[in-house]
Amino acid sequence: MRHEQLDRPQTFDLVDPSALATILPNPKPETAVPDVPASVGALLVGVYVMIVALFALTIANAGAGPFMIAVDLVFLAAFFSVPAIFLKQERKTRDRPSLLRFLDQGMQTYTGPVSGAGALVQMFVVPVLLAFAVLCIGIVAMVNL
Numbered sequence: 001m002r003h004e005q006l007d008r009p010q011t012f013d014l015v016d017p018s019a020l021a022t023i024l025p026n027p028k029p030e031t032a033v034p035d036v037p038a039s040v041g042a043l044l045v046g047v048y049v050m051i052v053a054l055f056a057l058t059i060a061n062a063g064a065g066p067f068m069i070a071v072d073l074v075f076l077a078a079f080f081s082v083p084a085i086f087l088k089q090e091r092k093t094r095d096r097p098s099l100l101r102f103l104d105q106g107m108q109t110y111t112g113p114v115s116g117a118g119a120l121v122q123m124f125v126v127p128v129l130l131a132f133a134v135l136c137i138g139i140v141a142m143v144n145l
Contacts (some may be wrong), residue, residue, distance in 0.1 A: 032090060035107035039099045040123065047127040051134055058138025061105055118119060 052072045059065040097105065102117035114122070 032087060034096065035102070035103065036119075037096050037099045037102045040102070040120070041080075041084075044123065044127065047131060048076055048079070049128070051131045054131060054134040054138060058134070058141055 038053060052069060055065075056069050060069065103120075106113055106115040107119050108114075
């Protein structure tokens, strides 16, 4: 097995790090999501804020409801601020497409091209269904009061 050979350096090839400079003289980082418009991120934030708002409307009167809503808001802030910070750090190699251009052209994935509408469905199916589930739970909770 390969890991058993690590104690014998003569059994594997060593790469000199200085040789990488001749292969990649000026490496450039890859853009994280070059095909996705920034408005899709704003829409995702809106859906998750709607979920927390539905929680606030339906379970705020419960015993630990306000605490759960506060924890949700903290996690929501972390969930969206960390990627936003990462995206601010990357260089602007090209402009992101508008939402209309994204819907028209779609995007490239590992398994091939996806239409813009298909990509949006894949991005939003879980959050929208989660919001619908929270709404249904809230309606059931209000009816049983």
